[in-house]
Amino acid sequence: MKTTAKAALRLIQELETLKPLSIANGIVLDNGCGTGATAMAVRYQSADIPILATDISPGMLDILDKREIPGIRTRVADALDLSVLEEDGVDNHFSHVLSTFMIQFTPDATKAVAEMYRVLQPGGAFGLATWIEVEIVTKINEAGKALEPQWKAPNMFASNWPTTVSEVQVKMEELGFVDIHTNVTRADLDSPLELLLDYTYNGNHPSAVEQIRYWEEQGRLKDFKAVYERSLGNLYAKGHRLSLRYMLTTARKP
Numbered sequence: 001m002k003t004t005a006k007a008a009l010r011l012i013q014e015l016e017t018l019k020p021l022s023i024a025n026g027i028v029l030d031n032g033c034g035t036g037a038t039a040m041a042v043r044y045q046s047a048d049i050p051i052l053a054t055d056i057s058p059g060m061l062d063i064l065d066k067r068e069i070p071g072i073r074t075r076v077a078d079a080l081d082l083s084v085l086e087e088d089g090v091d092n093h094f095s096h097v098l099s100t101f102m103i104q105f106t107p108d109a110t111k112a113v114a115e116m117y118r119v120l121q122p123g124g125a126f127g128l129a130t131w132i133e134v135e136i137v138t139k140i141n142e143a144g145k146a147l148e149p150q151w152k153a154p155n156m157f158a159s160n161w162p163t164t165v166s167e168v169q170v171k172m173e174e175l176g177f178v179d180i181h182t183n184v185t186r187a188d189l190d191s192p193l194e195l196l197l198d199y200t201y202n203g204n205h206p207s208a209v210e211q212i213r214y215w216e217e218q219g220r221l222k223d224f225k226a227v228y229e230r231s232l233g234n235l236y237a238k239g240h241r242l243s244l245r246y247m248l249t250t251a252r253k254p
């Protein structure tokens with residue numbers, strides 16, 4: 001199972017301790033659903049609860065639609081303004097709102113969470129997954145810095161969301177949430193080194209794409225690859241594995 005799918009399942013299990021998915025008249029919003037990892041995890045936990053899955057990208061929703069998950073509707077929506085759901089005649093008072101690995105890609109993560117608070121029913125449960133560190137990106141950036149100390153690494157995220165438990169606690173309280181629980185998980189990537197290199201060079205990862213284009217323009221892609229591959233090779237020779245660190249946050253609207 002993919003790391004993000006495992007994270008989604010854990011998030012939903014934690015969310016259920018705040019408000020079970022089996023409640024009468026429940027409805028879930030999966031905001032920034034992508035191709036549906038989290039919606040699938042909701043369906044795995046509950047066969048019945050209706051799910052509205054939204055994303056800014058129609059292409060993502062097309063893939064999700066083809067999966068034909070029972071009880072799911074999809075809708076294009078920008079997480080920064082969910083009023084489009086009201087215009088559509090959708091009851092926007094969700095019993096559960098979930099969002100996994102999305103808010104940091106919006107221009108304003110805090111606004112995205114405030115919007116989710118707004119569409120949540122009083123007493124509703126909220127679950128959020130956010131990145132703390134994607135170590136492959138750290139290693140790409142370190143290789144860039146080793147080649148050119150003034151190199152300013154591109155930020156893979158459009159906006160910031162706090163990465164410590166205490167900061168998230170404060171932020172969530174400011175937004176009005178109660179019963180806030182936060183935990184950090186580290187997951188080692190078990191892919192072989194060759195696959196990680198292939199992913200870096202050909203995987204269309206936003207941070208990698210920008211760097212590779214830059215070194216290509218400088219005529220130094222070969223140098224970049226040499227530094228990067230040496231650094232990862234040394235780590236893997238010592239048995240180290242690259243990891244992902246993410247935060248799961250659950251909370252309730254009073």
Ligand SMILES: C[S@@+](CC[C@H](N)C(=O)[O-])C[C@H]1O[C@@H](n2cnc3c(N)ncnc32)[C@H](O)[C@@H]1O
Pocket residue numbers: 004008031032033034035036037038054055056057060077078079080099100101102105106107
């Ligand atoms: C890394 S994917 C995560 C998808 C899914 N939630 C998961 O955990 O697998 C990020 C998703 O956020 C969506 N996204 C980015 N900006 C958004 C915005 N402003 N509003 C809604 N969705 C957005 C992208 O289209 C993409 O599907």
